[in-house]
Amino acid sequence: MEDVSSAGSNGKFDRILEIILSNLNSIGSVWIFVLTILINMDAFGRKLFHSPIDGVNEIVELSIVGIVFLQLGDATRKGRLPRSDGLFNIIGRKWPAFGKFHAALFDLLGAVFMGLILWGSIPLFLEAYQADFYVGVEGVFTAPVWPIKLIIVIGCAVTLLQFVVFIQRNLSKPRTEPATVTKIV
Numbered sequence: 001m002e003d004v005s006s007a008g009s010n011g012k013f014d015r016i017l018e019i020i021l022s023n024l025n026s027i028g029s030v031w032i033f034v035l036t037i038l039i040n041m042d043a044f045g046r047k048l049f050h051s052p053i054d055g056v057n058e059i060v061e062l063s064i065v066g067i068v069f070l071q072l073g074d075a076t077r078k079g080r081l082p083r084s085d086g087l088f089n090i091i092g093r094k095w096p097a098f099g100k101f102h103a104a105l106f107d108l109l110g111a112v113f114m115g116l117i118l119w120g121s122i123p124l125f126l127e128a129y130q131a132d133f134y135v136g137v138e139g140v141f142t143a144p145v146w147p148i149k150l151i152i153v154i155g156c157a158v159t160l161l162q163f164v165v166f167i168q169r170n171l172s173k174p175r176t177e178p179a180t181v182t183k184i185v
Contacts, residue, residue: 014165020158021074028070035063055141062135062148069155076110076162104170111163118156125149 042056075081083106092099127133129146136142 010168017158017161017165018077021077021162024070024155024158025074028067031063031067031070035060035067055136055143058135058141058143062143062145066148066151069152072155073158073162076159081110100170104167107163107166107170111160111167114156114160114163118153118160121149121152121156125153 038053038056038059042053046052088099088102091102125146128144128149133145134142135145
């Protein structure tokens with residue numbers, strides 16, 4: 001991970017964003033653990049007692065989307081978004097200024113993409129909240145959809161902010177320094 005101790009308010013903002021992203025990632029990890037327990041309980045209940053847990057399918061459907069958006073910002077921060085780094089690394093070493101530009105362009109496109117998803121997700125969240133949309137079968141199991149829509153909005157917003165931080169870093173690096181490339185693990 002790149003050094004986040006830049007001077008002034010940018011350093012504070014970056015540190016706060018890092019804390020938020022780490023906490024969202026942790027919530028997503030705990031959610032995966034709880035979901036694993038729920039799925040196993042449902043499987044054992046079906047097999048041993050012929051009594052499945054109502055709503056597990058719906059919970060899993062909603063959970064997958066929620067977990068992805070909770071962990072997206074931290075994955076972005078740690079350089080775990082998929083991209084081909086071979087050519088990027090060569091360009092960054094041979095032509096550092098162009099490497100910085102290329103990195104900033106990649107991050108700008110990521111920010112634009114997150115902005116578009118955010119722009120499209122806010123009305124969907126508001127509609128789900130106001131109309132009280134739910135999944136499931138009434139009388140058996142129902143779950144509201146709006147919390148997942150809210151997680152999508154939050155996940156897109158913090159990921160967008162992370163891309164903006166990366167753009168600022170790439171554009172403010174000294175010209176002699178090659179563009180920093182985060183490796184995909």
